[in-house]
Amino acid sequence: MALPIRRRRPHIRDTGPGVVGTARVDRRTKSLTKRLQPGDIAVIDHPDLDKVSADALLSARPAGVVNASASITGRYPNLGPQILVEAGIPVLDAAGPDVMAVTEGQVLRLDGADVWSGESKVATGTLLDAEAVQSQMHEARAGLAVQIEAFATNTMEFIRKERDLLLDGVGIPPITTELDGRHCLIVVRGYHYREDLETLRPYIREYRPVLIGVDGGADAILESGHQPDLIVGDMDSVSDAALRCGAEVVVHAYRDGRAPGLARVEMLGIEPVVFPAAGTSEDVAMLLADDAGAELIVAVGTHVTLVEFLDKGRDGQASTFLTRLRVGGKLVDAKGVSRLYRARIPGGLLVTMLLVGMLAFFAALASTPAGQAWLQVLAARWDDLWTAIVGIVT
Secondary structure: OOOOOOOOOOOOOOOOOOEEEEEEEOOOHHHHOOOOOOOOEEEEOOOOOOHHHHHHHHHOOOOEEEEOOOOOOOOOOOOHHHHHHHOOOOEEEOOOHHHHHOOOOOEEEEEOOEEEEOOEEEEEOEEOOHHHHHHHHHHHHOOHHHHHHHHHHHHHHHHHHHHHHHHHOOOOOOOOOOOOOOEEEEEEOOOOHHHHHHHOHHHHHHHOOEEEEEOOHHHHHHHOOOOOOEEEEOOOOOOHHHHOOOOEEEEEEOOOOOOOOHHHHHHOOOOOEEEEOOOOHHHHHHHHHHHOOOOEEEEEOOOOOHHHHHHOOHHHHHHHHHHHHHHHHHEEEHHHHHHHOOOOOOHHHHHHHHHHHHHHHHHHHHOOHHHHHHHHHHHHHHHHHHHHHHHHHO
8 A cells, every 4th residue: 555755854953873853752643743843753652653643743844753652563554654754754663661751852862773862772662664664564454354353343332332323313412503404514634634625615615515623623624714613522632713713612522421622612611512422523523414404514534445444443433434324425525526526607707707808898999099989880880770670669
C-alpha cells in the first residue's frame, strides 16, 4: 500500500552527529501536535501510528519522532510510519516506556538508535527506514484476516448493546438546528479534510448545507471561511473560539451519562445538548442528522476504507460500520460529491450577465464618433420598424 513520496522536508537542526531538538512529550498524539513547533522532537506513546496522527505530526515539521511503543505492531498495515519516513523525519521506534519520563522542554539528541539528554542516554529503540517500514507492513497485511474476524465479533456485541439506538433512534435528543429536508455537511478533521473542503466550495455555495463540525472539524469549517451551524463531540479538540461562534453545541457523553467535555462548555456560558451514546462522535453526528430528517449527508474526513476503519481502533469499528448501515442511502462521501457535482450557473445569473455585457457594449459604442453614428442609424431603423408594426396592428 505504497504512498506517493512527499517532497516537503522537515526543519531539522543538525549539530554534528545526530538530530537535536526540544522535547514535547505527551501520550496523546492529538494533544501533543497542538504545541509541537518546527524543530522540536515529539515524544509519543502511540502503538500503530495512524495516518491522521502522522499527518498532524508532519504538518508541525518536527526534527524527529520518538515513539515509546511500536509504530507498527503487526495488527494491521497502518500508514503513519511510512508517511513520516518518506518525508525524511527520523522515527525512533519502540523506545520503551521510560522515554515518557523525559521532561517537557528538555533538549534531546537523536543519535542513531539512541536518545540522549546531555551526556546521559535516555533510551534506545529502532531507527525506522523505508525498508524496515515496508517489511513490517508486509507482515502486518497477513494479520488482516484476524482483525476482520475480531471486527465481526465486536459488531455483534455492539448491536446487542445499542440495538434500540441504531434501529429505532431511541435516546437521540432533539436539537434546535433545522435539518429537515436539507443537505448536511459533516466535517471531521481526518483524512484529506482540507482538500475535500476546498473541492466542495461550489457545492456549499449553491446548496448551502447545514455545516456540522465534529470536535476539531468545527475549526476546520472556520478555517475554510464558513460558519458551523452545529458542533458535536466530546470537546477535547475543538477551540474555544469555535465553541463561541454561535453554533448549537451537542456534547457526546458516555453511555452512563458521564460527559468530560460538559464542564468546559458550561464554563464558556454555553448551554449544550447532551447525547449519551456509545461509539464515536462522528457516528453521533450522523445519527443526529438522520433523525432530524436530513435529506443528504455529505461526509468530509470520515473513515471509508478498511485500513481507515482499523485506524480507529477496535472499539470504534463496529459503531462506525453500523451507523453507516443505519444512515443508508443518505450518506455520500465528499470525494463522490466532488467528482459527480458540477456547479450550475442559475438562469437568472446568466440573464444578468448578458444584460451587463450588452450595456457595456453599447456604452463602448457611445464613447466613439463612429459608434454614435451607428447608434443613430440603429435608432432610426428601430423607429421605422416600430411605426410599421403599429400600422399593421391598427
